[in-house]
Amino acid sequence: MLKHHFYVVSILCLAAALAPLTGCSGKKKIVAQPKQTVKAPEQKPAPAPQVQAPQKVEQKAKEADEVPRDLRMATIYFDFDKSEIRSDQRSSIINNGQLLSRYKKVKILVEGHCDERGTNEYNLALGQRRADAVKAFLVDYGIDSSRISTMSYGEERPVDTGHNETAWAKNRRSESVITSTNVSSTDF
Secondary structure, three states, X not given: OHHHHHHXXXXXXXXXXXXXXXXXXXXXXXXXXXXXXXXXXXXOOOXXXXXXXXXXXXXXXXXXXXXXXXXXXXXXXXXXXOOOOOHHHHHHHHHHHHHHHHOOOOEEEEEEEOOOXXXXXXXXXXXXXXXXXXXXXXXXXXXXXXXXXXXXXXXXXXXXXOOXXXXXXXXXXEEEEEEEOOOOHHHO
16 A cells, blocks of 8 residues: 555656646646847947048138127227226126137227317327227237227217217227128138
């Protein structure tokens, strides 16, 4: 009897061990899939920097030099009978310097103006000192002096024709007028 038990248990163990391999009818067979190895993604070399053709570089340089049609320089105002740059005008003149630094082909005429008080001769001289002060500031800022010319109009071109301090304060000024934006053929 013991032998019988041994045979029954052995057959059951063998059947249990073989069952997953043979499967039973009505159940899906499980087929072991071969192990797949996962490949590391291919390391692609970094793309080489693209070198632009000289024509495209020249094109971009020309575009950077193009001066907007509406480019305007700030007016600089002065105290009565003075040609020193006022502290409240420094940001305006620095802005003018930045514009000239950005647009290297621009040339300007700095016009000096005065109010109506004083003689014509005195106001022409004062207007010239004002224009020269603006030019000196811009040259100190780093702008080539050959790009800046000066002229005095004295009291001849007021922006406000009134005869009071408000009008006179508007007329004590320098204006920077763009005279040239041309790019010559020797610039390439």
